[in-house]
Amino acid sequence: EAGVAQSPRYKIIEKRQSVAFWCNPISGHATLYWYQQILGQGPKLLIQFQNNGVVDDSQLPKDRFSAERLKGVDSTLKIQPAKLEDSAVYLCASSLSGLSSYNEQFFGPGTRLTVL
Amino acid sequence: KQEVTQIPAALSVPEGENLVLNCSFTDSAIYNLQWFRQDPGKGLTSLLLIQSSQREQTSGRLNASLDKSSGRSTLYIAASQPGDSATYLCAVTGGGKLIFGQGTELSVKP
Numbered sequence: 365e366a367g368v369a370q371s372p373r374y375k376i377i378e379k380r381q382s383v384a385f386w387c388n389p390i391s392g393h394a395t396l397y398w399y400q401q402i403l404g405q406g407p408k409l410l411i412q413f414q415n416n417g418v419v420d421d422s423q424l425p426k427d428r429f430s431a432e433r434l435k436g437v438d439s440t441l442k443i444q445p446a447k448l449e450d451s452a453v454y455l456c457a458s459s460l461s462g463l464s465s466y467n468e469q470f471f472g473p474g475t476r477l478t479v480l
Numbered sequence: 481k482q483e484v485t486q487i488p489a490a491l492s493v494p495e496g497e498n499l500v501l502n503c504s505f506t507d508s509a510i511y512n513l514q515w516f517r518q519d520p521g522k523g524l525t526s527l528l529l530i531q532s533s534q535r536e537q538t539s540g541r542l543n544a545s546l547d548k549s550s551g552r553s554t555l556y557i558a559a560s561q562p563g564d565s566a567t568y569l570c571a572v573t574g575g576g577k578l579i580f581g582q583g584t585e586l587s588v589k590p
Contacts, residue, residue, distance in 0.1 A: 368523070373521075404489075404582065404583075405582050405583075406484070406569055406571070406580025406581050406582050406583055407524070407569075407578075407580050408580070409577060409578065412577075420577070455523060455524070457524075468526060468529065469526075469578060470526075471523035471524040471525075472523050473521070473522055473523045474521075474522070474523050476521070
């Protein structure tokens with residue numbers, strides 16, 4: 365079974381530029397998560413989708429971050445404009461369903477973003 | 481607000497030692513607790529998941545315990561190997577969310 369796919373794996377941009385990350389979850393997984401992991405910290409949830417609807421985006425900096433999952437499968441996370449403090453690893457995870465009792469989340473390899 | 485803390489932040493041991501990683505959380509109303517491993521440049525791999533009604537889980541050389549009343553969990557690694565070198569993260573779940581600690585970076589020296 366294929367795992368969670370993410371691209372690109374690495375990205376270096378200048379501050380104030382825009383960037384987009386892509387995630388393809390495990391087939392059949394209804395719930396998709398985007399996490400931000402700053403160096404030396406644990407991952408922090410940015411946004412959770414159930415199919416193509418947003419369940420939780422309370423920690424997403426909406427003035428610069430946006431995410432979509434239009435067809436309920438793959439998802440993109442965008443940052444515009446980027447700031448230095450956005451340098452982090454962006455992890456995507458998926459689970460069968462995240463609405464009721466906990467379903468195990470499976471993580472992709474992440475995208476490492478460096479903002480100069 | 482749930483907070484998860486892991487001590488120590490980094491640990492270096494010689495090969496063959498038994499070791500314990502610690503995790504504490506502030507709100508005992510958790511659904512379960514999970515230990516992950518993260519290798520450099522890689523995503524997270526789930527190691528053990530302990531449901532709130534359980535006290536411990538074992539997988540090979542790994543044993544994780546959970547004491548909800550005191551807000552603590554430990555991950556015991558027996559007979560450590562260089563291949564165990566990685567960052568170990570604990571996370572608690574509540575309301576369908578995973579809340580992570582900051583991780584313990586483990587280095588096992590040959």
